[in-house]
Amino acid sequence: MADPGTTARRVDFRGGGFAPQSRRWVGLVVFVLLIAFAEWGTRTGFISALTLPKPSDVLETFRQLYETGLLWKHLIPSLSRLAVGAALGASVGIGVGVLIGLFSYIRAGLVPLIAAIFPIPKIALLPLFVIWFGIDEGSKYALIAFGTFTPTVVATYGAVDNVDRSLIRMGQSFGLSWRSIVLKIVLPGAMPGILSGLRISLAIAIILLVAAEMLGAEYGIGAYILEAGALYDLERLFAGVVILSLLGVLVSAAISMIERQLLGWRT
Amino acid sequence: MDIRLSGVSHAYGQMEVMRDITLDIPSGQIVCIVGPSGCGKSTLLRFIGGLERPDQGEVLQMGAPPEGCLNPLTYIFQDFALLPWRSVAGNVSLVLEDHGIRGTRAREIIDDVLDRTKLTDFAKALPKQLSGGMKQRVAIARALAVRPAVMLMDEPLSALDSQTRELLMDDLIALWTRTPFTAVYVTHNLAEAVRLGHSIVVLSRRPGQIREIVEIRKPLAERGFADPDLEAQQKHLWNLMRDEARAADAELLHG
Ligand SMILES: Nc1ncnc2c1ncn2[C@@H]1O[C@H](COP(=O)(O)OP(=O)(O)OP(=O)(O)O)[C@@H](O)[C@H]1O
Ligand SMILES: [Mg+2]
Numbered sequence: 001m002a003d004p005g006t007t008a009r010r011v012d013f014r015g016g017g018f019a020p021q022s023r024r025w026v027g028l029v030v031f032v033l034l035i036a037f038a039e040w041g042t043r044t045g046f047i048s049a050l051t052l053p054k055p056s057d058v059l060e061t062f063r064q065l066y067e068t069g070l071l072w073k074h075l076i077p078s079l080s081r082l083a084v085g086a087a088l089g090a091s092v093g094i095g096v097g098v099l100i101g102l103f104s105y106i107r108a109g110l111v112p113l114i115a116a117i118f119p120i121p122k123i124a125l126l127p128l129f130v131i132w133f134g135i136d137e138g139s140k141y142a143l144i145a146f147g148t149f150t151p152t153v154v155a156t157y158g159a160v161d162n163v164d165r166s167l168i169r170m171g172q173s174f175g176l177s178w179r180s181i182v183l184k185i186v187l188p189g190a191m192p193g194i195l196s197g198l199r200i201s202l203a204i205a206i207i208l209l210v211a212a213e214m215l216g217a218e219y220g221i222g223a224y225i226l227e228a229g230a231l232y233d234l235e236r237l238f239a240g241v242v243i244l245s246l247l248g249v250l251v252s253a254a255i256s257m258i259e260r261q262l263l264g265w266r267t
Numbered sequence: 268m269d270i271r272l273s274g275v276s277h278a279y280g281q282m283e284v285m286r287d288i289t290l291d292i293p294s295g296q297i298v299c300i301v302g303p304s305g306c307g308k309s310t311l312l313r314f315i316g317g318l319e320r321p322d323q324g325e326v327l328q329m330g331a332p333p334e335g336c337l338n339p340l341t342y343i344f345q346d347f348a349l350l351p352w353r354s355v356a357g358n359v360s361l362v363l364e365d366h367g368i369r370g371t372r373a374r375e376i377i378d379d380v381l382d383r384t385k386l387t388d389f390a391k392a393l394p395k396q397l398s399g400g401m402k403q404r405v406a407i408a409r410a411l412a413v414r415p416a417v418m419l420m421d422e423p424l425s426a427l428d429s430q431t432r433e434l435l436m437d438d439l440i441a442l443w444t445r446t447p448f449t450a451v452y453v454t455h456n457l458a459e460a461v462r463l464g465h466s467i468v469v470l471s472r473r474p475g476q477i478r479e480i481v482e483i484r485k486p487l488a489e490r491g492f493a494d495p496d497l498e499a500q501q502k503h504l505w506n507l508m509r510d511e512a513r514a515a516d517a518e519l520l521h522g
């Protein structure tokens with residue numbers, strides 16, 4: 001084959017990357033580094049106390065919040081608003097999305113409507129919701145529900161469209177009822193798309209929760225942040241923001257857990 | 268239960284895909300359908316199974332389906348069509364649930380069909396864990412579970428490599444020898460056709476018409492790999508098809 005004189009060179013490897021792998025600790029390291037940097041900066045005066053509170057002070061504020069019991073006083077109404085509003089919006093959204101995916105007439109009628117209400121900033125409608133559903137919890141539920149509804153619908157009917165038609169054909173060829181085809185083939189097949197839609201919808205729900213509480217609530221994370229902001233109390237402001245971030249991380253983790261449970265069949 | 272096609276013709280818009288197909292599918296036999304690409308084999312199978320209606324002619328079931336038959340006309344698909352979120356047993360159970368068969372009665376049927384397709388050890392496995400050949404055996408098990416009067420198979424082995432294909436052909440022959448079933452078996456592969464078919468229907472290029480029906484008398488169980496009798500039959504079939512296939516190939520190029 002090769003002449004004795006020719007040089008041998010190993011073939012360069014160029015096939016790596018583009019394959020996401022689980023590297024959880026990296027996220028944690030980034031967090032820790034950022035916080036450590038902020039702590040170091042505020043302590044040495046490299047970052048002025050006016051621009052950023054000391055992370056340790058924020059932690060202290062958080063501890064006080066917890067010890068005075070104020071944490072739960074703010075968190076519980078927020079969580080219940082989030083739960084009720086998001087559950088309402090997501091379940092109606094999934095229902096409507098499935099109907100749009102299954103029936104051409106409903107699709108023709110509703111898709112333009114959804115496209116029309118999707119880009120409306122829902123916060124702008126809060127006064128309207130206050131008139132419709134009252135100044136109390138009703139308008140907050142409605143705002144969160146409405147905000148979660150639209151992205152859920154869009155994700156759901158896209159997911160239903162993407163269900164493998166050959167599986168539906170198979171169901172028909174075995175004489176399965178319409179109900180069985182929807183429940184046992186279409187819905188499970190659409191589940192990956194629905195869940196990744198929920199990830200976005202629930203993040204939007206948290207944003208709207210705060211917006212709703214800022215516009216009139218005695219207790220709630222939003223109200224707490226607004227009050228702190230009005231007083232330029234950066235420690236409390238950050239404590240509130242940290243709670244929101246944690247909430248977002250928790251919701252995302254919960255969806256990941258559901259995905260692992262329900263979508264283990266994916267390759 | 269026999270199937271009779273009489274004068275079936277069909278066109279998609281301007282394109283005539285099938286012309287005057289008259290054919291009997293006798294019960295207990297495997298009828299293979301071969302023909303060049305695009306001649307309407309899959310379409311014919313959809314007519315037989317009632318997934319589509321022909322423009323002219325009709326497809327008749329002669330006689331009642333046998334006792335205990337849940338889904339008389341049952342497909343086996345080229346791409347297996349297994350639900351990826353259900354286990355092997357779950358995929359079989361899917362087609363029983365709608366007939367109100369659950370619990371022990373379902374378990375008996377599932378155990379029986381998985382045993383017949385040698386899948387007993389994989390009852391709990393998900394489709395993603397199975398090889399192509401095993402997936403198709405699951406699809407065969409699912410079809411057997413509804414005790415079909417006629418099995419409609421559209422290139423069931425085409426997605427598999429040739430070794431797996433040999434193994435599955437042996438499995439199909441063993442299944443048929445144990446309890447003869449009726450099947451319409453569409454394939455591109457003449458070797459499959461001569462191994463499995465009691466009769467082989469050769470279609471012309473589009474619009475598909477019956478060119479010839481070749482009967483093979485040798486019992487299925489005696490047909491083996493590289494059997495000289497079968498090779499001769501296969502050569503005969505290829506002579507029938509070669510010009511059609513070439514013309515069909517050229518036709519597609521011209522649109
Ligand atoms: N639903 C449809 N609408 C329009 N044309 C179709 C439809 N289904 C099939 N055809 C056309 O009809 C012709 C016959 O199709 P069919 O799938 O039955 O052929 P086939 O013999 O199974 O081909 P292959 O060997 O490639 O599987 C093809 O030209 C195909 O493009
Ligand atoms: Mg075909």
